[in-house]
Amino acid sequence: MITYLDFVVQSHQFGPPLGITSICSAHPYVIEAALRNGKAKQIPVLIEATCNQVNQYGGYTGMTPADFVRFVEAIATRVGFPRERILLGGDHLGPLVWSNEPAASAMAKARTLVRAYVEAGFRKIHLDCSMPCADDRDFSPAVVAERAAELAAEAEAASQEAPLPLPRYVIGTEVPPAGGAKAEEDRLIITRPEDAAETLELTQRAFSKRGLDAAWERVMALVVQPGVEFGDAQVHDYHREAAQSLSHFIETRPGWVYEAHSTDYQTREALRALVEDHFAILKVGPALTFAFREAVFALAAIEEVLCDESSRIVHALEEAMLSNPKYWIRYYRGDERTLAMARRYSFSDRIRYYWATPTVEQAFQRLRSNLNRVTIPLTLLSQYLPQQYRKVREGRLMNTFDALVLDKIQMVLEDYNHACGLE
Incomplete structure (x- = not known):
């Protein structure tokens, strides 16, 4: 076949x-x-x-x-x-x-x-x-x-x-x-x-x-x-x-x-x-989970502005990585500042191993729930997710948590669509 x-x-x-x-x-x-x-x-x-x-x-x-x-x-x-x-x-x-x-x-x-x-x-x-x-x-x-x-x-x-x-x-x-x-x-x-x-x-x-x-x-x-x-x-x-x-x-x-x-x-x-x-x-x-992480961090910054009791998901991730360093300790080198930056922002994206950690998953669901209860102002969307902001303004994207996250990942896939001859 x-x-x-x-x-x-x-x-x-x-x-x-x-x-x-x-x-x-x-x-x-x-x-x-x-x-x-x-x-x-x-x-x-x-x-x-x-x-x-x-x-x-x-x-x-x-x-x-x-x-x-x-x-x-x-x-x-x-x-x-x-x-x-x-x-x-x-x-x-x-x-x-x-x-x-x-x-x-x-x-x-x-x-x-x-x-x-x-x-x-x-x-x-x-x-x-x-x-x-x-x-x-x-x-x-x-x-x-x-x-x-x-x-x-x-x-x-x-x-x-x-x-x-x-x-x-x-x-x-x-x-x-x-x-x-x-x-x-x-x-x-x-x-x-x-x-x-x-x-x-x-x-x-x-x-x-x-x-x-x-x-x-x-x-x-x-x-x-x-x-x-x-x-x-x-x-x-x-x-x-x-x-x-x-x-x-x-x-x-x-x-x-x-x-x-x-x-x-x-x-x-x-x-x-x-x-x-x-x-x-x-x-x-990793580029796809890197895009997911970017979207989550941007939405967490929006949450800090809008919500009295935030998920503190960035802090939850850092705690999870420090308490169980086996997925990143052999891959990152440098002083404490360099290591802290790599844990969050490295292209290697070792942070991807920690999303299923129970405390991180709980914080993520709290973030999602918090932002699904409000309407994200366009001003904040423009500040933290400018490409998604333009799509929302043009009526091509819903201003909802999942839609924003998925679109951030989709932007990576669009480059692959082009490469594979699908456009």
């Missing part, structure tokens, strides 16, 4: 190149905004979960793959988005979460992970075994390829036993060597075409050795590093001239495209250039 993903991939061979936005978030407002965007554009929506976020043990969201599917479908029902137009993807599926264990146990858990994703209804599977396990002594690209094929065999078996539609696969990772460049470095190392070619050759050979030639025909995308990344306060912009050899390489492989990770905060035209250069799958996550 031909899927929308197949159509996007084939457009790079037979027509104007199209793209698809990959929504990498478990935040309910982000998913709602994405589904509303898909409904307005009348296109399928690709939503992805990552192995440390959603797995057989719950991940940091507390959700198994089946839980995540129910979570997304419940939002789809509420907004009137057809369930059959939801595309679900599993990102970085492999031993990442258990890489501190010996390879045997880590890969056993990775096989269970992949099976759980496939059985739950995920049809886009990113196989990523690029991280060494605790007892790896001779870790090479060939080992990575063999492990990816091992997981593909598990996915194929799960699909056939159910039976379920056969998955589409993505292979590779952002950089060829484990570790790779960091966002804080002055420049990123763009993947060399010869490294991309080696990944394809080794992985195809590993698939074939396991009798997975039919599955190899459904491997549609390769993850590489095109020179796109972001850090706490800076963005590495896409420079297409630097990635031209990479772009030309994939043109020699009909039926293949690239998947670009960390495209958050790229300009609209840079995103379009990525799609034109065959980076057809654009993954975005």
Whole structure:
């Protein structure tokens, strides 16, 4: 059965190149905004979960793959988005979460992970075994390829036993060597075409050795590093001239495209250039929750003016991050002032891990309730949410809490609509 993903991939061979936005978030407002965007554009929506976020043990969201599917479908029902137009993807599926264990146990858990994703209804599977396990002594690209094929065999078996539609696969990772460049470095190392070619050759050979030639025909995308990344306060912009050899390489492989990770905060035209250069799958996550956070902080400032007893949600977030620093402590550096700023405003958006904290959720609902009981004056809307103010004045947006928050997220998605050829 031909899927929308197949159509996007084939457009790079037979027509104007199209793209698809990959929504990498478990935040309910982000998913709602994405589904509303898909409904307005009348296109399928690709939503992805990552192995440390959603797995057989719950991940940091507390959700198994089946839980995540129910979570997304419940939002789809509420907004009137057809369930059959939801595309679900599993990102970085492999031993990442258990890489501190010996390879045997880590890969056993990775096989269970992949099976759980496939059985739950995920049809886009990113196989990523690029991280060494605790007892790896001779870790090479060939080992990575063999492990990816091992997981593909598990996915194929799960699909056939159910039976379920056969998955589409993505292979590779952002950089060829484990570790790779960091966002804080002055420049990123763009993947060399010869490294991309080696990944394809080794992985195809590993698939074939396991009798997975039919599955190899459904491997549609390769993850590489095109020179796109972001850090706490800076963005590495896409420079297409630097990635031209990479772009030309994939043109020699009909039926293949690239998947670009960390495209958050790229300009609209840079995103379009990525799609034109065959980076057809654009993954975005932190930029969407960053927009959500901006909207919440702006509305909290309005609440302080309008309400006697405010939610103090910014304070609740800070307390939650300080009392449980595990999601940001290894990522932010500097003195106390710098750390305080990063916790709230960093492009890395580690604050996104704290919205589900009970005290934060309580403060958020208090903020929402407070502002739903009043009419937000246009003067304050102009001060704190000027772009939404203009839409309200023009009659294109309701002046309500949820509408304002969703529109802030939608503004990010509009850049991706443009990039993917939907305008």
